[in-house]
Amino acid sequence: MSKCVGDGMGTTHAMMRHRLIWVVTRMHVEVDRYPVWGDVVEIDSWVDAEGKNGMRRDFIVRDYTSGEVIARATSTWVMMNQDTTRLSKIPEDVLAEISPFYLNKKCMQSERCQKIKKLTSSAPYIRSDLVPRLRDIDMNQHVNNVKYISWVFESVPQSLVVAHELASMTLEYRRECTPSDVVQSLSCPDTHHSTLGECRNDSSSLHSGLDGSPDAVSCSEGALKSATFSLPKTGPVQYTHLVRMQSNGADIVYGRTEWRVKDRYAGANGTKPCVSHNSSWAWQKPTIPHKNQQVPWPCK
Structure with a gap:
């Protein structure tokens, strides 16, 4: 505030x-x-x-x-x-x-005030053993609300982040988190969205990200969780999230995110095609202004 x-x-x-x-x-x-x-x-x-x-x-x-x-x-x-x-x-x-x-x-x-559904341990993406750092603690000895956003993203698959950008995010805070707590982050694509394919748990069929690595993370038991679904050719991708206590499963934050395909993946006709997990993707060096180039600034 x-x-x-x-x-x-x-x-x-x-x-x-x-x-x-x-x-x-x-x-x-x-x-x-x-x-x-x-x-x-x-x-x-x-x-x-x-x-x-x-x-x-x-x-x-x-x-x-x-x-x-x-x-x-x-x-x-x-x-x-x-x-x-x-x-x-x-x-x-x-x-x-x-x-x-x-x-x-x-x-x-x-x-949009759509109800956020609670995820369970069957969520396809789970990241465990997340702990707050000293800089995450506010003056009341609680984890500050910004840290929960980064915890939500910990379980988002890499292939989604590479090809998409965040369009909207809703978080509902259920309880506070203290410096000694260990938490889990869970994510799942919204299978009820009309543009998404089937989301299923399958430890034997891990799909790979654009860098060739599997989009799976370990849960506390060491099992692998993955999601098998096709990215939409057009329209947004929606995910549901949960951050919870690792010890007793108490809910900390419910979340929903919506992602749109990045402009670099847009087709010639303006559509935003599905990005194949096997497609090659070359990193492009950003253009850095010359050291003498003036950058506009409102404060003189």
Whole structure:
């Protein structure tokens, strides 16, 4: 949370008296276009009420030169008591402090609120033994919400990442994670999506990524999990995700991602063809500006 008043962490004076802190419960991000080297972006962010006992923080990312909106994000926050770790209603004195900062607007008018289904151990992609590092811990001795995003991606198959880029992401936070916890990341393509083929577990038929390595990761028992399906010729690819405790299977984060084929794989007619796992792919060196080339910057 950015500063409203108080200590700069979104904590007001009344919140400190009540021993209350903000915790994020949901986050949704949509990316229309990614900035490239030399681009300058500006970020607009504001807060508004979310229901009776929540607050919403929205974000808009624009190309500074053209003013084009290239990404949007919305997040939902609720209050939690630091001592009991229980969720709390917003006290009247706290509401009086934060409500003047509310702006009655949304960054996206029609957010998709499709229910995220819970994955099980039969998920085709599982990455185990994930642990937080010191830099992942916030001032309340919890893993910060950004770390969960990287854990979600730990179990995404490499062949998907090479040929696709993330178009949208939804995360639902179920419980906190502490420095001593060990977690698992599970991912599965959404077999209910009309453009996807069958998703099945098959340890004897691992499919390879574009680099020739199998798209499989080890679970805690050492068994291999893989998914056998064809990437769609057109349209997005959807995945469902789960981050959970490795010791007892308690849910930490539910997630859903949508991926689109990268432009380099688009066909001549504008379609985005299926990328064969056996096709050759050559890495292209990025173009780096000359050291004397001026990069536009809004701040003089």
